[in-house]
Amino acid sequence: EPEVTQTPSHQVTQMGQEVILRCVPISNHLYFYWYRQILGQKVEFLVSFYNNEISEKSEIFDDQFSVERPDGSNFTLKIRSTKLEDSAMYFCASSGATGGLADTQYFGPGTRLTVL
Amino acid sequence: GEDVEQSLFLSVREGDSSVINCTYTDSSSTYLYWYKQEPGAGLQLLTYIFSNMDMKQDQRLTVLLNKKDKHLSLRIADTQTGDSAIYFCAESFRDDKIIFGKGTRLHILP
Numbered sequence: 001e002p003e004v005t006q007t008p009s010h011q012v013t014q015m016g017q018e019v020i021l022r023c024v025p026i027s028n029h030l031y032f033y034w035y036r037q038i039l040g041q042k043v044e045f046l047v048s049f050y051n052n053e054i055s056e057k058s059e060i061f062d063d064q065f066s067v068e069r070p071d072g073s074n075f076t077l078k079i080r081s082t083k084l085e086d087s088a089m090y091f092c093a094s095s096g097a098t099g100g101l102a103d104t105q106y107f108g109p110g111t112r113l114t115v116l
Numbered sequence: 117g118e119d120v121e122q123s124l125f126l127s128v129r130e131g132d133s134s135v136i137n138c139t140y141t142d143s144s145s146t147y148l149y150w151y152k153q154e155p156g157a158g159l160q161l162l163t164y165i166f167s168n169m170d171m172k173q174d175q176r177l178t179v180l181l182n183k184k185d186k187h188l189s190l191r192i193a194d195t196q197t198g199d200s201a202i203y204f205c206a207e208s209f210r211d212d213k214i215i216f217g218k219g220t221r222l223h224i225l226p
Contacts, residue, residue, distance in 0.1 A: 035214075043159065043204065043216040056213055091159060093214075104147070105214060109158035 002026045004108035006092050012114045013082055021077045021111045025094030032075045033093040033105060034067065036060070043091065049075065050096075082115045089113075118142040120217035122205050127223045134192040136220045138205030143167075143186060145207035150179065150190045153202045153219065162190070162203075192222075200224045 005024045013019050025032050034046040047057040049067050066078045075094075079086055089112050093105040119141045128134040140148075149164040165172045165179045165188075172179045178191040192199055202219040209215075 033214075035216075042218040043206075045213045045215070048213060058213075104149075104161060104164060105208070106161060107151070107159040 004092055004094055004106055006090075006108040006111050008111060009109065010112045010114070012116065015084055015115055016081050019079050019082055019113060021079075021090050021092075021113070023075045023077075023092030023094075023108055024073050025075055025092065026106060027073070029094035029096055029106075031055075031094060031096040031105075032067075032069070033095075034077045035091045035093065035107075036088040037091065037110075038085075038088045046077075079113075082113075084115050087113055087115045118207070118209070118215045120205055120207060120215050122203075122217040122220045124218065125221050125223065127225055128195050129225045130195060130197060132195055134190075134195045134199065134222055136190045136192075136203050136205075136222065138188040138190075138217055140186050140188065140205075140207055140215075142207070142209070142215075143183065145209055147208045148179075148181060148188050149204075149206040149208070149214070150177075151204040151206060151216075153204065155201075159204065167207075195222075195224055197224050 007022045032049045035043050037043045045058050047061045048055040064080045068076050089110045091110045092108040095105040122138045145167050147164050150162045151159045152162045163174050163177050176193045180189045202221050204219045205217040206214050
């Protein structure tokens with residue numbers, strides 16, 4: 001069964017460094033998303049991406065964050081200058097094989113980001 | 117605004133039925149979901165229901181939706197030790213954003 005994959009599974013970085021989290025969505029999906037889950041808290045929406053541009057973003061997704069689909073398979077989340085409070089599990093998701101609204105989102109296993 | 121609420125813990129004896137409840141505030145959602153998260157793992161989609169349905173059954177899982185009360189429940193029949201996890205209620209909207217609850221930790225008693 002097709003699945004969303006994410007690399008790395010765990011990333012440790014120093015405060016102020018840039019990190020890039022990588023995702024390979026399900027191949028025929030058209031919509032891509034990033035969510036994060038700070039330890040012990042709820043999963044929060046960050047951003048959605050369609051047709052090579054951001055469709056929607058939350059207030060968490062400030063200028064330090066950016067997303068890109070550099071080729072036909074990868075979808076990346078970049079944090080320019082990491083802060084301690086960026087430590088969280090980051091989930092990628094994809095949906096919309098048909099491009100329809102509110103198609104089921106399938107999540108990757110997550111990347112745990114630890115900022116020291 | 118959109119908000120999804122769930123109780124944080126539930127303990128159930130093995131073999132009994134588990135019922136996890138969820139309330140939400142925004143009735144314009146298109147789909148409602150239950151996701152399962154096992155320790156250290158990602159979010160596994162368990163089941164979903166269209167917002168115009170009242171009930172959905174899928175093997176041991178039964179989802180009930182009461183739109184009037186904005187209440188969603190997940191019933192797991194014959195609960196097993198492998199069902200021990202955190203269960204997230206979630207709803208999605210026309211902009212495809214998903215709003216999650218904080219999750220209910222299901223603990224199975226022997």
